[in-house]
Amino acid sequence: MDPLEELHRGALACRRCALAKTRGRVVFGSGHAGASILLIGEAPGANEDRGGLPFIGQAGKLLDRALAEAALRREDLYIANVLKCRPPGNRNPKRDEIEQCRPWLEGQIEAIDPGVIVPMGNFALKLFAGASITIGKARGKRFGHGGRAVLPIYHPAALLYNRSLLPLFHEDMRSVAALAACTEQGAGGG
Ligand code: URA
DSSP states (O other), X not given: OOHHHHHHHHHHTOOSSTHHHHOSSOOXXXXXXXXXXXXXXXXXXHHHHHHSSSSXXXXXXXXXXXXXXXXXXXXXXXXXXXXXXXXXXXXOOOHHHHXXXXXXXXXXXXXXXXXXXXXXXXXXXXXXXXXXXOHHXXXXXXXXXXXXXXXXXXXXXXXXXXXXXXXXXXXXXXXHHHHHHHHHHHHTTO
């Protein structure tokens, strides 16, 4: 079995934290197993908890629009979350939940081996940057992490509450596409 599929199977049976008791489905992630771009959200919401796939609700629609506008296709990327299970009532992830769940995401990064990691929102950002940094400051600014490029962007759900962030979100997604194109060219030796 390929490493990502093996990891997926393991995650479906995960009971490392209390969210295993309240979840509907484990939302492992979806997309291309060899994607050059990995988008990382926060945690499944109600729709994802029912459907088993990331970003299939309202925030997902905004994400899809930005992807299309940047000429990126969902099936060419990989989309995962910091937490694989829904926190009840969509509350914020707790520190111990993040720590217990982190090996799944680390396994995904290793298996997919993306050149570009895109943390969407504060919870994903903090996995790669210092605890005091916020997405408002970090968005659109690329940095390196473990030999990969990291380009943080707003979480799509933030756009539901603040429509004025929409142009920035679209601009950042275009930067993600441009960065991935550069990275792929570099990797291909061109
Ligand atoms: N918000 C997230 O962070 N992830 C999802 O999959 C859906 C909404």
